[in-house]
Amino acid sequence: MNDVLTINEVGPRDGLQNQRVAVSCDDKLRLIQALVDAGLRAIEATSFVSPKAVPQMADADELFVRLPEPDRVAYSALVPNVRGLQRAQACQVREIAVVLSATETMNQRNINMSLDQATEVCIQTVRGAIEAGIRAKAYVAVAFECPFEGAVSPDRVLALTRAMFAAGAAEVVIADTIGAAAPRAVSSLMRHATAEFGAARLSAHLHDTRGFALANAWAAIEAGIRKFDTSLGGLGGCPFAPGAAGNLATEDLVQLAAQSGLSTGIDMAALRSAIALAQTLTQRPLGGRITAWLGIQDTYRARTGQ
Ligand code: COA
Numbered sequence: 001m002n003d004v005l006t007i008n009e010v011g012p013r014d015g016l017q018n019q020r021v022a023v024s025c026d027d028k029l030r031l032i033q034a035l036v037d038a039g040l041r042a043i044e045a046t047s048f049v050s051p052k053a054v055p056q057m058a059d060a061d062e063l064f065v066r067l068p069e070p071d072r073v074a075y076s077a078l079v080p081n082v083r084g085l086q087r088a089q090a091c092q093v094r095e096i097a098v099v100l101s102a103t104e105t106m107n108q109r110n111i112n113m114s115l116d117q118a119t120e121v122c123i124q125t126v127r128g129a130i131e132a133g134i135r136a137k138a139y140v141a142v143a144f145e146c147p148f149e150g151a152v153s154p155d156r157v158l159a160l161t162r163a164m165f166a167a168g169a170a171e172v173v174i175a176d177t178i179g180a181a182a183p184r185a186v187s188s189l190m191r192h193a194t195a196e197f198g199a200a201r202l203s204a205h206l207h208d209t210r211g212f213a214l215a216n217a218w219a220a221i222e223a224g225i226r227k228f229d230t231s232l233g234g235l236g237g238c239p240f241a242p243g244a245a246g247n248l249a250t251e252d253l254v255q256l257a258a259q260s261g262l263s264t265g266i267d268m269a270a271l272r273s274a275i276a277l278a279q280t281l282t283q284r285p286l287g288g289r290i291t292a293w294l295g296i297q298d299t300y301r302a303r304t305g306q
C-alpha cells in the first residue's frame with residue numbers, strides 16, 4: 001500500500017467563497033501562510049471567476065501574485081472559462097482546475113451553461129492551459145448526487161472523467177459537492193475509476209454534510225485513492241448547491257491518516273493554529289469530527305502536565 005497521502009487544502013477557495021463575513025486579501029494571505037507553516041504543500045488558493053458570481057474571490061489577481069513560498073507550495077486556482085484562464089496566466093498560475101458538473105441543472109446554476117456547453121468550455125480551457133504550460137486538472141462535480149436532479153449515474157461520471165482525460169487533464173477530482181454520498185457508492189465509483197484511469201491521476205473531494213466524509217474518505221483510500229481535497233476546520237459549502245455543508249476537515253483526514261500508517265507531512269498543532277485564525281477571520285466556530293477529542297486531550301494534558 002502506498003503510504004503517502006497528499007492533501008490539497010481548499011479552504012482558501014471552497015471554504016472562503018461561501019462566507020458572509022468579508023475576509024481581506026491580507027488576512028487570506030495570513031491564513032495561507034499559517035497553512036504553509038502547518039506543512040500543507042498543495043493549496044487551492046482562489047478562483048478566477050466572475051466577481052459578480054462570487055464576490056469573495058474578487059481579489060484573486062492580487063492574492064495570487066502575493067502567495068507565500070511559491071517554490072515550496074503547489075498553488076492552484078479554479079477557473080470557469082478561458083477568460084479565467086487568461087487571468088490565471090497573467091498571475092503566473094502553474095496549475096488550474098476546471099469544474100464540470102455531472103448534471104444539466106447544476107451546470108446551469110453554477111456556471112450558466114448546459115452540460116454540453118460546460119464540457120466544451122472545460123475542454124477548451126484544459127487545452128488552452130496545456131498550451132500555456134499550465135497543469136490542468138478537472139473537477140467532476142456532483143458526482144454522486146445533484147441537489148436539483150438527484151442520484152447521478154456512475155457511468156455518466158466515468159464518461160465525463162474520460163472526456164477530461166482525453167482533453168489532456170493531468171488529474172480528475174471526483175467531487176461529492178453536496179456531501180450526499182455514502183461509502184458503498186464511493187467505494188464502487190472509485191474502484192471503477194481507479195481500474196480504468198489509475199489511482200495516481202485521481203483524487204477525491206468530499207463534503208461532510210451528513211457526517212460521512214471520513215467514512216467516504218476511507219472507502220476511497222481502500223479503492224487506492226491517495227490524494228484528497230480537504231478544508232481546514234471543515235470550512236466550506238457551495239453557494240450554488242443548496243444544502244452543501246463544509247468540506248471534509250483537514251484535521252480529520254490528518255488524524256485518520258496518522259492512525260492508519262499513512263503520512264501527510266502535516267503538523268496537527270500548527271494546523272490547529274491555522275484553524276483558530278480561520279475562526280477569527282470568519283467569525284464562526286470551525287472544526288471537524290476530531291475537534292471535541294482534541295479538546296479533551298488538551299484538558300487532560302493541562303491537568304496532568306503530560
Ligand atoms: N473572470 C472575471 N469575470 C468574468 C469571467 C472570469 N473568469 N468570466 C466572465 N466574466 C464576466 C464577464 O466579463 C461579464 O462581465 P460584465 O457583466 O461586466 O460584462 C460577466 O462576468 C458575465 O459574463 P458571461 O460570459 O455573460 O457569463 P455568465 O454571466 O453566464 O457567468 C461565469 C458565467 C462562468 C463567468 C459565472 O457563472 C462564474 O464565474 N461562475 C463561477 C461559479 C463558482 O465559482 N462556483 C463555485 C466553484 S464550483
Ligand code: ZN
Binds near residue numbers: 177
Ligand atoms: Zn466543494
